[in-house]
Structure formats: structure tokens, C-alpha cells
Amino acid sequence: MIKAPIGSGKPAFWSVQNISYQAYRLKTRPELIIGVLALCFLSFVVLVPLLQIIQDAFTFQSYDLSYEPDGVVGSFTLFHIDRVFNQPISTALFYKPLLNSLKMGFAVTAIALVVGFSLAWLMVRTNVHFKGVFGAMLVFPYMMPSWVMAIAWLSLFKNDRIGGSEGLLTYLTGIQAPDWVAYGIFPIVITLALHYYAYAYLLISGALATVDSELEEAGATSGMGKWKRIRVITMPLLMPAIGSAIVLTFIRILGTFGTPALLGLPVRFFTFSTQIYASINARNQGDAFVLALVLIVLAISFIWINSRIIGVRKSYVTMTGKGFRKSESDLGKMRWPITILVILFLCMTVALPLILLLWESLTLIPGNYSISNLTTYFWNGKGNINLAYGEPGIIHNKGILEALFNSIKLGFAAALFNGVLGLLVGYAVVRGRGARLSKWLEAIAFAPYIFPSIALGAIYIGMFSTNIGPVPALYGTFTILVLITVIKNLPFTSRTGIAAILQIHQSLEEAARVQGIGWFRRMFRIIIPLSMSGLVAGMLLTFITAMRELSLIILLISPGNMVLTGLIFSYQEMDMSQHSSAVTLMLVLLIIVISVIVRLITRSAGVGRLNVT
Amino acid sequence: MGQILLDGIVKSYGKVVVVKNLDLTVQPGEFLTILGPSGCGKTTTLRMIAGLEEPDQGAIKLNDKVVFSRNNGVVVPPEARHLGLIFQSYALWPHMTVAKNITLALKEQKISKSEIAQRLENALDMVQLTGYAERYPSELSGGQQQRVAVARLIALRPSILLMDEPLSNLDAKLRTEMRASLKRLHRDLGATTVYVTHDQIEALTLSDRIIIMNEGQIMQEGSPYDIYHHPANIFVAEFIGDPGINLFKGTISNGMLDCGAISIPLPTTIANRGGNLIAGIRPEKIKVSETAKNGWQEVTTGILQPTGANTILEVKAEDIPITLLQTGFITLSENTPLWIDFETDALSFFNTQTQENLRNEVS
Ligand SMILES: Nc1ncnc2c1ncn2[C@@H]1O[C@H](COP(=O)(O)OP(=O)(O)O)[C@@H](O)[C@H]1O
Numbered sequence: 003m004i005k006a007p008i009g010s011g012k013p014a015f016w017s018v019q020n021i022s023y024q025a026y027r028l029k030t031r032p033e034l035i036i037g038v039l040a041l042c043f044l045s046f047v048v049l050v051p052l053l054q055i056i057q058d059a060f061t062f063q064s065y066d067l068s069y070e071p072d073g074v075v076g077s078f079t080l081f082h083i084d085r086v087f088n089q090p091i092s093t094a095l096f097y098k099p100l101l102n103s104l105k106m107g108f109a110v111t112a113i114a115l116v117v118g119f120s121l122a123w124l125m126v127r128t129n130v131h132f133k134g135v136f137g138a139m140l141v142f143p144y145m146m147p148s149w150v151m152a153i154a155w156l157s158l159f160k161n162d163r164i165g166g167s168e169g170l171l172t173y174l175t176g177i178q179a180p181d182w183v184a185y186g187i188f189p190i191v192i193t194l195a196l197h198y199y200a201y202a203y204l205l206i207s208g209a210l211a212t213v214d215s216e217l218e219e220a221g222a223t224s225g226m227g228k229w230k231r232i233r234v235i236t237m238p239l240l241m242p243a244i245g246s247a248i249v250l251t252f253i254r255i256l257g258t259f260g261t262p263a264l265l266g267l268p269v270r271f272f273t274f275s276t277q278i279y280a281s282i283n284a285r286n287q288g289d290a291f292v293l294a295l296v297l298i299v300l301a302i303s304f305i306w307i308n309s310r311i312i313g314v315r316k317s318y319v320t321m322t323g324k325g326f327r328k329s330e331s332d333l334g335k336m337r338w339p340i341t342i343l344v345i346l347f348l349c350m351t352v353a354l355p356l357i358l359l360l361w362e363s364l365t366l367i368p369g370n371y372s373i374s375n376l377t378t379y380f381w382n383g384k385g386n387i388n389l390a391y392g393e394p395g396i397i398h399n400k401g402i403l404e405a406l407f408n409s410i411k412l413g414f415a416a417a418l419f420n421g422v423l424g425l426l427v428g429y430a431v432v433r434g435r436g437a438r439l440s441k442w443l444e445a446i447a448f449a450p451y452i453f454p455s456i457a458l459g460a461i462y463i464g465m466f467s468t469n470i471g472p473v474p475a476l477y478g479t480f481t482i483l484v485l486i487t488v489i490k491n492l493p494f495t496s497r498t499g500i501a502a503i504l505q506i507h508q509s510l511e512e513a514a515r516v517q518g519i520g521w522f523r524r525m526f527r528i529i530i531p532l533s534m535s536g537l538v539a540g541m542l543l544t545f546i547t548a549m550r551e552l553s554l555i556i557l558l559i560s561p562g563n564m565v566l567t568g569l570i571f572s573y574q575e576m577d578m579s580q581h582s583s584a585v586t587l588m589l590v591l592l593i594i595v596i597s598v599i600v601r602l603i604t605r606s607a608g609v610g611r612l613n614v615t
Numbered sequence: 616m617g618q619i620l621l622d623g624i625v626k627s628y629g630k631v632v633v634v635k636n637l638d639l640t641v642q643p644g645e646f647l648t649i650l651g652p653s654g655c656g657k658t659t660t661l662r663m664i665a666g667l668e669e670p671d672q673g674a675i676k677l678n679d680k681v682v683f684s685r686n687n688g689v690v691v692p693p694e695a696r697h698l699g700l701i702f703q704s705y706a707l708w709p710h711m712t713v714a715k716n717i718t719l720a721l722k723e724q725k726i727s728k729s730e731i732a733q734r735l736e737n738a739l740d741m742v743q744l745t746g747y748a749e750r751y752p753s754e755l756s757g758g759q760q761q762r763v764a765v766a767r768l769i770a771l772r773p774s775i776l777l778m779d780e781p782l783s784n785l786d787a788k789l790r791t792e793m794r795a796s797l798k799r800l801h802r803d804l805g806a807t808t809v810y811v812t813h814d815q816i817e818a819l820t821l822s823d824r825i826i827i828m829n830e831g832q833i834m835q836e837g838s839p840y841d842i843y844h845h846p847a848n849i850f851v852a853e854f855i856g857d858p859g860i861n862l863f864k865g866t867i868s869n870g871m872l873d874c875g876a877i878s879i880p881l882p883t884t885i886a887n888r889g890g891n892l893i894a895g896i897r898p899e900k901i902k903v904s905e906t907a908k909n910g911w912q913e914v915t916t917g918i919l920q921p922t923g924a925n926t927i928l929e930v931k932a933e934d935i936p937i938t939l940l941q942t943g944f945i946t947l948s949e950n951t952p953l954w955i956d957f958e959t960d961a962l963s964f965f966n967t968q969t970q971e972n973l974r975n976e977v978s
């Protein structure tokens with residue numbers, strides 16, 4: 003055979019040929035360019051801030067001068083560490099909040115898991131009535147801010163302890179709810195559990211639905227008894243979902259701010275999240291940074307211990323929307339009683355809070371729940387100096403309307419950027435499979451998962467309060483809200499993106515490549531249309547989370563970038579319960595309406611019609 | 616135009632070397648088939664030509680232009696190689712109609728609207744799918760989808776066509792039909808074609824030239840006739856032919872190959888070597904008689920498999936199994952005695968150590 007005279011072999015690493023080869027090579031590997039850019043961006047917004055607050059925590063700051071006047075600003079110090087762990091003040095600053103956070107975390111996780119699991123079992127594995135309606139209602143809490151229950155709780159049980167109006171209970175019966183019912187750990191745990199069961203429910207019911215077929219086959223052939231089958235087959239298969247539900251719930255509880263603030267602060271019950279908030283407000287950022295770091299360490303150790311106990315390495319699977327399969331056991335005589343129990347539960351967790359909010363928003367004098375006291379003033383009043391500090395009702399209130407606009411803007415911006423970022427990360431990870439870059443990118447996109455929301459907020463204060471190179475100080479801007487929301491949701495959207503790209507067989511894109519179709523056209527004509535349905539679902543989820551988020555952004559909002567959740571919180575702090583209820587209700591309705599519209603549009607656009615192999 | 620040159624191509628995935636120092640030239644207008652068992656590196660080779668995989672070493676030249684050279688730092692991306700590729704899975708875009716599937720790349724090239732319409736019509740006509748332009752791929756049968764993939768290629772008019780087992784997802788009857796139409800297509804377009812398959816019938820019926828590949832190396836290259844009649848080594852001999860070739864291992868003595876129950880006549884050049892060797896003969900090159908003949912060897916029948924036009928006979932000489940292929944629909948009961956004779960000039964001989972055909976050693 004005649005050898006083609008074009009030179010074979012491999013040049014040395016630093017040779018001109020090799021360098022030019024590597025440069026040329028980039029042209030044929032767009033996923034490499036995207037991967038590198040995404041990795042740089044994510045490192046900048048995830049890792050750099052983390053390193054920054056570690057550094058700040060060990061650096062003497064100007065605000066420390068009031069405690070130690072002879073300290074040198076900018077020098078290395080253990081001052082913050084010492085204050086948090088080793089001083090008389092540490093008990094209030096660290097040990098009590100730690101204990102409270104742990105108590106709250108474990109209690110809520112346990113209750114939410116039991117409730118979520120029972121409901122999942124009922125819905126997937128039994129013949130309980132009204133499954134369709136229940137299925138839609140059970141995910142409702144997911145669309146509401148986690149602290150809606152807390153506001154509703156206050157409407158019911160508020161007592162005379164902190165002055166201001168009293169709740170419905172006192173109005174109807176004249177009885178003052180005891181402090182432990184109205185405030186502190188008990189109501190916090192109850193209200194949080196009644197919100198967070200929805201996560202456990204979604205994860206476990208998804209897993210249960212897919213376990214079915216395997217169970218049936220194995221059970222039929224081996225003749226095991228029902229309970230043995232559940233213990234030996236079903237439970238181990240459910241373990242990953244249960245593990246993820248535990249981790250997800252616990253980390254969210256550690257980072258949650260709204261509920262412990264509303265129900266804990268009046269009785270000086272502090273958790274990590276509220277203590278971080280208090281420290282930042284008291285200008286003791288160093289303390290807040292140390293607490294945030296401890297919170298992150300706590301979250302990581304929890305993930306680690308959990309994976310050890312559950313014995314599943316990846317026990318933090320994220321949620322997916324799977325169709326349920328029917329394979330039900332008969333509840334027999336208990337069918338109606340259990341159905342009624344579920345109805346009561348839904349009334350309590352979904353209907354009652356919304357009704358209470360509505361009622362509260364319609365009372366003229368707070369605390370008076372009679373028909374004669376009803377008014378629409380807080381919805382359409384023009385402002386009256388004798389009512390609620392002269393604050394006008396929603397539709398005439400410039401502040402509320404601005405915050406509403408900001409919230410919607412935040413939701414859309416976060417959804418859009420998350421969609422784009424999720425798609426690009428998914429593309430780079432899937433197309434680059436096997437390479438180190440792909441693994442790193444996947445890992446760093448998932449990293450924000452382990453940062454409890456409030457801790458991530460604290461990190462961002464540390465990072466973006468001054469300019470970094472060409473990036474201006476972002477504190478107090480709308481941009482930082484978008485940025486942090488995008489980052490916090492990235493673990494979910496990048497998962498969605500990866501799943502969506504995995505679905506599109508590589509050859510579909512390669513066929514376009516060899517036909518001379520460039521990267522941008524391939525993205526717009528092939529990849530995006532084929533991954534649309536998954537992406538839209540992921541973006542909708544981001545939109546919902548962005549609209550209802552408080553814990554993540556509470557440390558970053560200011561009058562200049564106020565959103566609805568922040569506004570509700572400040573109304574609540576000022577004991578303007580009608581305003582806070584009205585705005586909350588508006589927010590929840592808005593989220594529901596927009597979700598329904600998006601669902602309708604995407605369905606009628608035929609996105610679901612495609613069957614990609 | 617249309618020449619393909621591969622020079623010293625090496626490709627590995629991790630530690631596994633999948634293609635080992637491959638040299639290959641395809642002449643303009645030639646129909647070349649790469650034939651080999653599953654996993655031998657055929658697809659990888661084709662994808663390297665298309666630019667979808669990067670070789671670790673070596674160089675590739677298409678149409679007199681270097682498109683890859685590790686040594687000179689040249690990589691031309693697949694978009695700029697201007698060739699046509701048919702995937703095993705067809706890779707039709709499920710969200711586009713047949714017409715859009717065919718014209719998407721044309722629109723990219725700033726071709727006039729009327730020209731695009733013309734080419735679409737032509738391409739659909741050539742694959743006999745006129746009237747299907749507005750269908751979606753999911754509304755077509757497997758064979759029709761395959762033809763859309765072909766039409767997509769035709770419309771682009773590349774000078775080089777690459778096909779990766781394009782018929783393997785079709786049922787047997789359709790495969791025979793499509794084989795004929797691919798051959799016609801190649802004749803009509805006159806494009807250089809590299810065709811990858813593990814199906815020897817496709818290779819033998821379609822190709823000008825066949826390359827037999829195994830474990831990332833070329834075992835033999837040559838015309839279908841050569842490959843069939845003069846296998847370069849035992850791997851090729853066994854891989855090609857259905858029913859498979861008969862191989863007999865024996866010792867040379869008295870001008871014959873003594874294999875125990877049977878002995879095979881040897882040409883003098885080979886008989887003179889002495890020692891051991893392996894003789895190979897195709898089933899249809901063994902003559903059969905129902906009556907004893909002088910010098911013929913006796914065997915008894917085992918299983919018979921009539922396929923209609925031919926019959927495959929499994930026979931035994933004591934414990935040595937032999938496969939025979941005779942024309943006609945033969946029915947014989949088991950354990951009937953038969954007499955066989957080898958067509959001496961159809962015999963191939965292989966070195967027992969190297970497994971190479973002795974022809975190659977002599978020349
Ligand atoms: N992307 C890949 N990563 C790792 N191994 C691969 C990859 N692609 C192919 N291989 C391996 O390379 C060998 C050759 O594959 P391939 O070229 O597809 O074979 P063929 O097309 O001849 O069946 C196989 O052993 C296969 O497992």
C-alpha cells in the first residue's frame with residue numbers, strides 16, 4: 003500500500019504543531035468552550051464568594067473596632083471565631099441557635115417525612131377516593147411561600163404578648179393562647195412540617211410509582227407475604243427517594259428564615275437563620291459569616307451522615323415529574339374514613355390558610371373578625387392617615403405595585419437565565435461525558451444545593467458589597483437578586499438540562515454537523531426545540547421558587563430592590579397584618595395563575611407531542 | 616475529487632486501542648466496504664473520517680485537502696468537511712417534516728428557493744417518496760425513514776458518502792430491496808462511498824473493494840472475489856462465507872495432508888514444505904456422489920438444511936465434521952453413506968502458527 007505523504011505520529015506537547023492543534027480542536031468541540039466558560043462563571047459566583055467569607059471571617063474588620071479599639075483592620079484574627087464559640091455571648095450567639103436549629107430541623111424533617119410518606123402511599127398504592135383532585139392539591143404548598151402557614155397561624159393564635167391585635171381564637175372564645183402555642187418551637191415545627199411534607203410527598207410518590215412493576219414481578223414469583231415484600235423489596239428501593247427527601251427537607255429547614263422569624267423573634271427564640279439576620283442588622287458581619295460557615299459545615303456533615311446511614315451514595319436525587327402507575331390495594335371499610343381524613347388535612351394545610359389570609363385582609367380593625375368589620379380598604383383604599391400608618395390599599399400602593407413588578411421581573415429573569423444556563427451546562431456535561439471538565443462542571447453546578455439559603459445570602463453579602471475587578475458592587479441591586487436566585491436553582495435546572503440533552507440522541511446533532519449546519523443553528527433548530535418541554539418545566543419551577551423566595555434574599559433586599567416577599571415580611575414586622583395578608587394572597591394567586599397559563603400555553607403549542615428516542 | 620486517504624490512524628478510548636495504525640486509500644467513485652464483526656472499530660473509523668471523533672495520531676485527507684493531521688496541527692470540523700453520512704439510526708429530526716429534514720442544510724448554504732425546491736423534488740423522486748414531503752418521521756415505516764435519510768444525502772450532493780450499517784434496522788426482505796437501490800444510488804451519483812457493515816452479503820453484493828477489519832486492524836483488503844476465494848488468513852476465511860468454510864488441520868505426508876479420517880491432496884509446492892498446516896475449502900467446492908467412486912472418501916450424512924435453491928449438508932468422516940453445499944432441494948435420511956472429493960484448485964492453505972495464507976508467504 004502506498005503511504006499517504008501527509009505525516010503521521012504525534013508532536014511534542016509544547017510544539018507549535020500541538021498548540022495549533024489544540025486551538026483548531028476547539029472549533030470542533032463547542033461543548034469544550036461552553037464548558038470552560040460555564041466553569042469559570044460558576045467558580046466566580048459559587049467558589050469565590052465562599053472563599054471570600056472564609057477570608058473575611060478571619061480578618062479584622064473596621065466594624066470590630068468598637069469591640070477591640072486597638073485591633074489592626076485587615077490583619078489576621080481569631081476574634082470572630084472566639085466571639086462565636088468561646089465567650090459569654092457565645093451562648094446566645096451560637097449554642098442556643100444551634101440547638102434550636104437542630105431541634106427544629108430534626109422535628110420538622112421527621113414529621114414531614116411521615117406525613118409525606120403516608121400521603122404518597124395512599125395516593126399511589128391504595129384506592130383512596132378523589133385522587134385527581136388530591137394530587138393537584140397536595141403540591142399546592144410547593145407553590146406557596148413556606149411562611150404562609152406561619153402568618154395564618156398568627157391570625158389564629160396571636161395573643162396579647164407583643165401588643166397589637168389578637169387572633170381569631172381570642173376573638174371567638176376570649177381565651178388567650180398560651181405563649182408556647184402562639185410562638186416558639188411548637189408552632190414553628192407544626193407550620194413548617196405542614197409545608198415541607200409536599201417535598202417528601204413528591205419525591206416518594208415518584209419513586210413509589212416506579213417501584214411498582216419490579217415489586218409485582220418479584221412478589222409474584224417468590225411468593226413472599228405482603229409485609230415481607232414491602233420490607234424486603236419496596237423499602238430498599240424507596241431508600242434513595244427517602245434519603246433525598248430527608249436531605250432536601252433538612253437543608254431547607256436549616257436555611258429557612260420566614261417562619262422562625264415570624265413565630266420565633268417575638269419570644270426571642272433564635273435559630274441560625276434568624277441569628278445571622280440579627281447579626282447582619284447589628285453590623286456584626288463577622289459573626290454572621292462564621293455562623294453561615296458553620297451552617298454549611300452542618301449541611302455537609304448531615305449529607306454525609308445521612309448517606310452513611312441510608313447506605314446510598316447519591317441520596318440527593320432531585321425531583322422529576324414521572325407519571326404514576328395504577329396498582330392499588332383496597333382500603334376496604336376504611337376507604338371513606340381515610341378519604342375524609344385527607345380532605346380535612348387539605349382543608350387545614352391549603353384552604354384554611356388561604357381563607358384566613360383573605361379574612362384577615364378584609365378586616366378593618368385588626369383582631370375584630372365580625373361581619374360588620376369587613377372592608378375592602380386594604381385592597382382598594384386610597385390611604386387614610388388613621389389606618390395602618392396611612393398606607394394605601396394594594397391597587398393604589400406604589401410601593402406594593404413596584405415590588406409586584408420586581409417580583410415578576412425576578413421570576414422571569416431567573417427562569418430565563420436558569421433555562422439558558424441549565425441548557426448550556428446540560429449540553430457541556432452530556433457532550434463532554436467522560437472528560438474531567440464535564441465532571442467538574444456537574445459538581446460545581448450542584449454545589450449550591452448544599453448551601454442553606456440564608457448562608458448563601460450571607461456569602462453574597464460578603465462577596466458583592468465591594469467591587470471585584472470589573473464587576474461592580476452588586477449589593478442592593480436587582481441584579482444580585484437575579485444572580486443568587488439563578489445560582490440557588492442551578493442544581494435543579496442543570497439536572498433538568500442534563501436529562502433533556504441526554505434524551506436527544508447524539509446522532510441527531512451529528513447529522514446536522516456533517517451537513518454543514520453550524521453550532522448556533524444546531525442549537526436553535528434541533529437542540530432547543532427537542533428539549534423544550536423539559537426546559538419549560540424546569541423554568542416554571544424556577545419562576546415559582548423565585549416568586550415565593552424569602553430566606554435566600556432577605557439579607558440582600560433593600561428599598562431599592564424590594565420584592566413582594568420582602569415587603570410582606572416588613573409589613574408583618576410592623577404588625578400591619580391586613581397588608582401582609584392581602585399581599586401574600588395576591589402573591590399566591592399570581593403564582594398559581596401564571597403556572598396554569600404556562601402549562602396551557604406549552605400544552606397547546608404541542609411541546610408534549612414529540613417523542614424523542 | 617472524492618479521494619479519501621487515512622494515514623497511520625490510531626484511536627483509543629482510555630487504555631483500549633480501538634483502531635491500530637490504520638492506512639487506507641479510497642479512490643474517487645469507488646464503493647468501499649469496511650466489513651468486520653461488531654466492536655472491531657468500523658463505526659469509529661467512519662466517525663473519524665467524518666470528523667465526529669478525533670484520532671490520537673495520524674492524518675486524514677479528503678478531496679486532496681488535509682482535514683486532520685495531528686502532526687501539523689490541522690483539524691477541520693465536520694461542518695466544513697462537506698460529506699454525507701447515514702447513521703445506523705437514520706438520525707432524522709423528529710420535530711421536522713420530511714421536507715424540512717431534507718432542506719434544512721440546503722437553506723444554510725444560501726441556495727436559491729427554486730433550486731431547493733428542485734433538489735427536494737429530485738431527492739424524493741429518487742427514493743420514491745414523492746408525496747411524503749409533509750409527513751413527520753414518526754408517521755413513516757422503518758424503510759421509508761431509511762429512504763428519507765438517503766434523500767437528505769442526495770439533496771446535498773456530497774462527493775463522499777459514508778454509511779454506517781444503513782440496512783441493519785430493516786427486516787430481511789426490505790434489506791434485499793434497499794441493497795439494490797443503494798447500489799443504483801451509488802451508480803447514479805458516482806460519489807465515493809465508504810460503507811460499513813457486519814453483514815458479508817451486503818459487502819459482497821455492493822462493493823468494488825472490501826476491507827476486512829478485526830480488533831482495529833485491517834485483516835485483508837481486496838475485491839469481493841479475492842476475499843472470498845483467497846482469504847488472507849484464517850480469520851477472514853472463517854468470517855466470510857455462509858455456510859462457513861471447512862478447515863482441516865493435518866500433517867503433510869506423501870504429498871497428502873493427513874487429517875485422520877480424511878486426507879487432502881496437496882500441490883507439490885506445498886507438499887514439499889513438510890510439517891503441519893491447515894487446509895480450507897468452501898462447502899460448495901466439495902463434490903458429492905451417492906455412489907462410491909475411485910479415490911473419493913466416504914462420509915455419512917447428519918443434519919440437512921434445504922433452503923430452497925440449495926441444501927446445506929452436515930456430514931461426518933468418522934469424527935471430523937464437514938459442511939457441504941449442493942444445489943437443489945435434497946432430502947436424504949440420516950446416516951446415509953456419501954462420497955466426497957475436493958476441488959484441488961479451490962483449496963487454501965494456512966500456516967498453523969501465523970494463521971496466514973501460505974500464498975502470501977511465498978509471494
Ligand atoms: N465513546 C466511546 N467510549 C469508549 N469506548 C468506545 C466508544 N465508542 C466505541 N467504543 C469501543 O470501541 C470499540 C469499537 O467500537 P465501534 O467502532 O463502534 O465498533 P463497530 O462499529 O465495529 O461495531 C468497541 O469495543 C466499543 O466498545
Ligand SMILES: [Mg+2]
Nearest residue numbers: 654657658659
Ligand atoms: Mg458500529
